[in-house]
Amino acid sequence: MDINWILLRQISVLSIFFGVLLGAVTLIPYVGTVTFIFLICFIAPLVIWILVKYNCLSLTSIKDSVIVGAIAGFISYMGFSLIYVPVSVILMKFFHLAANYGVGLMLQNANFFILVVISVFMGVLGATVNAFTGFLTFCVMDMLSSFRK
Numbered sequence: 001m002d003i004n005w006i007l008l009r010q011i012s013v014l015s016i017f018f019g020v021l022l023g024a025v026t027l028i029p030y031v032g033t034v035t036f037i038f039l040i041c042f043i044a045p046l047v048i049w050i051l052v053k054y055n056c057l058s059l060t061s062i063k064d065s066v067i068v069g070a071i072a073g074f075i076s077y078m079g080f081s082l083i084y085v086p087v088s089v090i091l092m093k094f095f096h097l098a099a100n101y102g103v104g105l106m107l108q109n110a111n112f113f114i115l116v117v118i119s120v121f122m123g124v125l126g127a128t129v130n131a132f133t134g135f136l137t138f139c140v141m142d143m144l145s146s147f148r149k
Contacts, residue, residue: 010056014047015072019079026084027099041132044069044077044130045137052141061105069134074127081119
């Protein structure tokens with residue numbers, strides 16, 4: 001199997017952009033829950049739609065959509081963690097403020113290793129869910145293209 005490095009870079013850049021953007025928005029109370037659910041579930045359809053719209057990606061199989069969804073989900077969560085976790089720790093330790101109180105309490109006393117393990121675990125969870133939503137995106141796009149013919 002030959003890896004298309006340009007496509008992988010495009011997926012990574014889009015995923016990191018959306019992850020960092022949602023990491024900043026998730027710090028806002030009450031909005032954070034909705035943006036976090038969007039991050040975990042709907043990054044893959046967004047990335048796939050953008051890449052297909054600009055003819056950078058052509059989904060030919062279910063396997064392609066699942067792989068793109070998993071890559072987008074994991075990388076976007078890692079980008080999210082780069083913004084959300086340090087800012088949340090700083091807010092909790094120095095200012096005693098938390099965007100999400102449960103997460104703030106957990107991050108207040110966690111060491112660096114625990115933060116990395118939690119971030120990687122949640123990244124794998126995001127990759128799994130986004131792989132499934134990437135599959136659903138492929139099915140919907142295939143169904144829509146069959147209706148247009």
